[in-house]
Amino acid sequence: MSYHWNWKIFWALTPEGTGTYLHTLLVGLMWTLATALSAWILALVIGSVLGVIRTTPRKWAARLANGYVELFRNIPLLVQMFLWYFVFPEFLPKAMGDAIKQMPPPWASFVPAVLCLGTFTAARVAEQVRAGIQALPRGQQMAGTALGLTLPQTYRFVLLPVAFRIILPPLTSEFLNIIKNSSVALTIGVVELTAAARAMQEFGFQVFEAFTAATIIYVVVNVGVVFAMRWLEKRVAVPGFIGPAVQGGGH
């Protein structure tokens, strides 16, 4: 009853007959990266706007942004995934809902997955951006005002350029999180890396080879991102500033 290893499985053809199992995994990796990158762009845009709003003097706007962060941080990612996929289209006008549901695959799963991961991660990015801005000395904003800059100009030319540099390390770990979290999209049918490994297990029957390969690929991607970001951090580092320590935990 012990386990029979068979590492040659990666070169065996899949039942579709279109390629090897290794090829399946690499296509899965491509979808993992495509999902993560698209969602990341969305998260950066929404997160930055929200993060900035939370530091502005407009009380009601800040409260609204705080509400967004609370909402998206306190519902499990998987539940949010189901809400976007199953529930959201039912609340739209029927024609629009049907149009979303009938997008050809993989888009009908990919689009909700990106929206879900993007809005989810935006809450976390907003938290980092806010912390980054608040970590700057108050004098910076006053200096901006003293120079005759408007509030938006102060943010654009004084606060944000520095804030973004000092929150680069926590943003890196959020980016790593979004890559890992993209695996949750398998529950709504995105055939990303974990799903590809699972499919390989189902048809090739070699569970542990499939999962070992997926694990190695994730580790390699992880290490690659970390090195790329270290290089970027060094290039844009602002002497004298150390990033704020927003300890939020996460996966």
Next chain:
Amino acid sequence: MFGPFDFGVILRNLPYLLKVGMTFTLTLTALAIVLGVFFGTLLAMMRLSSIKALSLLATGYINLMRSVPLVLVIFWFYFLVPYIGAWIIGASRPVQVGAFLSSVITFSMFEAAYYAEIMRAGIQSVARGQVWAGYALGLNYWQTMARVVLPQAFRNMLPILLTQTIIMFQDTSLVYVLSITDFLGAASKVAERDGRFVEMYVFAALVYFVICVAGSYLVKRLQRRIAIVR
């Protein structure tokens, strides 16, 4: 297409959702906290150890766990733990590990890697002089750790440990991929059986939201309290 929002379906299935689903989720969370913090603390101590091999082993484990998605880890453990069990006790056949026990092991071992990093920061936040003072009093390594360093480390790190725990509570929903009946699993079974997924998923989101917000609020209060004492 699915008609108006039907509160009845929630009420009718409430006993099942709470008794079966929520009980599973809460028990799993509680056990995983206890075991996760225990193994996490061990891992942190190993990582800070002056024995290179131990430190490397712990670092490797922590980094591995932190770079792989939880979904993949859940699959890994569900299929692998019986073989590991057989290997540890020396049996020649895989040891039977049920869905619940397997989930407890998965979350304990996965969270241990996250708790370890938090505990490491906690241990390092305790002044070096405290360790020396412990040794000067004639305490050995374990005594110093247990009576001097760890109590302070826990105290410093409590808010972060609890925040991580709230995240873990949310993450237990991922056992859905194994068809295990946790709270979300129960909700999705009712949703699929009765075709009422709008109601069930919105309700599930609401329940998670209320619990997590209440939890974060308590953590914040605790944080303020600890801050005043120090």
Next chain:
Amino acid sequence: MRKLELPLLLAALALVAAPVLAQDTGTLKKIKDTGTITIGYREASIPFSYLDENQKPIGYAMDICYKVVDAVKAKLNMPNLKVALNPVTPSTRIPLMANGTIDLECGSTTNNAERKKQVDFGMTYFVIKYRYVAKKSAHMDTIADLKGQTVVSTAGTTDIKALNELNSADKMGMNILAANDHPAAFLMVETGRAKAFLMDDILLYGLVANSKDPADFHISSASLGLEPYSLMLRMDDPEFKKVVDDAMTKLYKSGEIEKIYGKWFLSKIPPRGIVLDFPISDSLKKVFANPTDSPDPKVYE
């Protein structure tokens, strides 16, 4: 400090150096040692193995399984043998059988030559045909109607494999989706995310009958071939397989199987009291007369 950390190192070493001993392995021995037999069940394989309104697994395969459990009790002389239940999905059932989490799978599992290399099967207890379900309004009935459509099936099944093979062999240009389990796949057709759901015909009848508007759906008359269902067991365990086979053969020869069949396929079944009205097919009659565990579809034609 160095000396004092020794216990930790030793503990780690003890884990690594755990000895591996050889001993007797059969499932019967395992059941005897643990006093428990673990059955893997499905949540929505109507009427084979599914959850009733109290979320308890019931069904045709479950009834057969409990007969097998009775035989195991008699064989081991353990009247108080505990029966544990563990949910499985098409994706998890084979690894969970291999790693000892379940001892007997009572669901809707196809017995084929490829799977026989990983697991073993008892006697065939049902014969299905691959068909697909679509909305009536889509007017689909033949295999050719699937051309260029979005078609869903359940991950980890032989059906999705057949679908993939059809797609590449006949250049059908279908978009194939994989769902986690049958209800999720059916939901995709119901909500218009997929045009058709290819599955074992009897499961489709069960899903349609239990849906909100059974009249909305049509099950294709065209089929993609047939497959035998059986209880899944661990590989290389002739002792246990014999107990299962003997129990099933006895069930068939005594005619008791027809009562069980009637209960699930010809009468009202929970949770909604629908009747599937699915008489015993000729291939299945042959199996009941001459029990077989053959994975070869030709045997059943």
